[in-house]
Amino acid sequence: MADIAFLLLIFFMVTTVFVRYRVTGIVLPKAEKIEELKKRRMISYLWVSADRRIYIDDKVAELAQVANVFYDRRVKEPRTIVSLKCDFRAPYGLVSRVLEQLREADALRLNFAADRKG
Amino acid sequence: MQLNRREKSNPEIPTSSMADIAFLLIVFFLVTTTMNQDKGIGMQLPPAGESKKIQKKNICNIWVNESGQILINLEDQVPLGQLRASIEQRLAANEKLIVSLKASEETPYKSFIAVLDEIKLAGADKISLASPEQ
Numbered sequence: 001m002a003d004i005a006f007l008l009l010i011f012f013m014v015t016t017v018f019v020r021y022r023v024t025g026i027v028l029p030k031a032e033k034i035e036e037l038k039k040r041r042m043i044s045y046l047w048v049s050a051d052r053r054i055y056i057d058d059k060v061a062e063l064a065q066v067a068n069v070f071y072d073r074r075v076k077e078p079r080t081i082v083s084l085k086c087d088f089r090a091p092y093g094l095v096s097r098v099l100e101q102l103r104e105a106d107a108l109r110l111n112f113a114a115d116r117k118g
Numbered sequence: 119m120q121l122n123r124r125e126k127s128n129p130e131i132p133t134s135s136m137a138d139i140a141f142l143l144i145v146f147f148l149v150t151t152t153m154n155q156d157k158g159i160g161m162q163l164p165p166a167g168e169s170k171k172i173q174k175k176n177i178c179n180i181w182v183n184e185s186g187q188i189l190i191n192l193e194d195q196v197p198l199g200q201l202r203a204s205i206e207q208r209l210a211a212n213e214k215l216i217v218s219l220k221a222s223e224e225t226p227y228k229s230f231i232a233v234l235d236e237i238k239l240a241g242a243d244k245i246s247l248a249s250p251e252q
Contacts, residue, residue, distance in 0.1 A: 009140050015151060018150065029231040031159055031231055031235040032239060033235055036157045037155065040156070083158065088226065090226070092221040092229075096250055100249060103165065106166065108162055108163040109163075110160070110161045111158040111159065112161065113158035114158045114231055115157075116157070
């Protein structure tokens, strides 16, 4: 019994990844052609909520700050991937302005976070 | 003389409670495990300030309005379900085709992602995201 328990224990210990950031109330859109991001160390999170607020990791940020913050991160880690987690109700206008900021910061590797359909 | 030999105590770790500890830890990891990985539609943005002149015939413009209606090249309105086939057709006709996706200011992100997904599924790899008019 203890053997089985330890086997399971080791499995869960190895596979566990702790959720790093979570912004409540954001529901991701659904898509089919999605890729999984493996290298967690290279990922930066940018959230846009339905009520037009922007969060970097899990802190509230202004639109104008986005370029600066991501420029610093890109200097530290040139291979940074930005995971853009937008609520499905967020207006595209705001998302587009965030994208412009990211282009200015030269953070060009992007991932539009989405859940798998179905 | 006979020495009183003391009864040796058994130097073993008690294993009976081992399973309990293990199960407790299992429950902890079960609860904290999140299997969901970060996933989404990958894109590479063009560098800032770069604009290339592209021949008109190599561009396929796709507009998405506030209510999620889709318009291709200002003329054909297509439902989301037929978008993929339509883009596939255009790609087959012109392999240098660049798909330009333009959504309006108030288009919900959901519609944008749905259209972007269809474009990706159609196999287009040159996608341009136009910013909405202010």
